[in-house]
Amino acid sequence: MDGPGQPSLANVIVVLSRPTEPMNIGAACRAMKTMGLRHLRLISPLNPKGRSARALAHGAEDILDQAQVVDDLMAAVDDVLVVTGTTARERQLRKRTLLTPAELADHIADHSREGRVAIMFGTERTGLSNDETDICRHLSTVDTAPEQPSLNLAQAVMLYGWEIRQAMQRAGAPDALGARGRGLAPRGHGPGTRPNHPHRGTRLPTQRELDHMYAHLAHAMAAIGYTPRERLKFLTYLRHLHMRAGIVNWETHIYHILARKITGALRVPRFTGLPGEPELTDAELEGMTRSLVQEAADDAGDGGAQPAAGDGPPAQQER
Template sequence: MRVSIVLVSPARPENVGAAARAMKTMGFSDLRIVDSEAHRQESARWVAHGSGDIIDNAAVYPTLAAALADVDFTIATTARSRAKFHYYATPAELVPLLEEKSQWMSHAALVFGREDSGLTNDELALADILTGVPMVADYPSLNLGQAVMVYCYQLASLMQQRHEPAVAHGEAQLKALRLRARSLLDKLEVADDVKLADWLDQRLGLFEQRDTAMLHRLLHDIEKNSQNKTLP
């Protein structure tokens, strides 16, 4: 599975250099940067120390949505209070999750937020699943470069694996399911039930391919039955 590392509005070029160095050390190469030119500063290359090719080849996007346009599965990192987003995986738990996803998807992205404020709620909503690093300290102390290294180290084994997608166009199933579920909530006039909508939206990223296919089938039957009941 191809895994892109996405940095959203990094402010310090040294952090971008450290992230590039961590990526190359662990076998990652696709760096994407959102709304920042920090990687173009000389201090970024100095800290990268031999990973200048990662910085040179970094793609820059105006928004996170644009950076994720070709991505099948998005993981967003967060260290903030998870009052709203209850379901998230540790770095270790991402490994079996992505191993399963690699059987029917080809491209994942791991998103890191701003050094001072992380990702906004709208940006977190673009993710299929959230992840956080469990820490003993009450105050999070990982900087951006360290966080990228933790995840790249944990996920390095995935870069050595080669999988053929088990289902043709399987990578579109999860996105289609998410849109279908939201549409059904609207039709049933329960979309305003925030807890229900959030729960469903966040749990879908944990589904395996068979679960996703079965839920598509269930939603299809619900849609078909509801249409038949509205006919005169």
């Protein structure tokens, strides 16, 4: 398949989760447009496009008008390859590495080469929920004074928007040039070149595809006696593992094959897919299996056969 493209602000999705103050939504729109970000998604907002929001979105009414309003988290990110998040809850997230805004922005610029990447901001009072942080590959926090540790929502959007724009300029994004047709000089914290990525050149799965895979695994785990609590804990750890190590589209096939083999051996009803997601056919799973077996044989014999683009693991990956 084709390798990754150029970094692009057009691939960055700003997600505001459960915002309760319409003026913050409008001000966030203005901050986004100032920094060249155009795609906004709102999860269960309060009066998102009323007079108050519009007044604060002066000059950025188009961002507000085109914002997608959805009812739940997965509807906001199901077509996104990588979800990132912002948080002030350092104590509750000790097991996660929290990035600075600049570090997060560099990751966002890099992931934008592959497709859509989301940056998610939580509700004004409590921030992101545990369910929301659980799907974030990267989390970031702002180092603030202890007397006033949290930022206003629109301020946070502006701060991260500025960092994303600078990261895009360092990465050479054509749509991140300034009004004078040039970007700022690179700063010391920027990576300069793209970070090493073990899966460069292969397609990342969307959040919808990942959810489909985890649901299939949960179905198989239920069949062999895992309790709901055990399934939740196991799959949470597995999700975190994938976020640390990375997972590409063909690797999700391994889990689908494993889950189908388990349910087939137990002769229990097989997984029929998430609502709106087509069921994986036997022919599709057989094709996945052939691709993986061929790759294993090639590795064992130092062979050079490659599966068709998108059907299996690449024979060689850029390091």
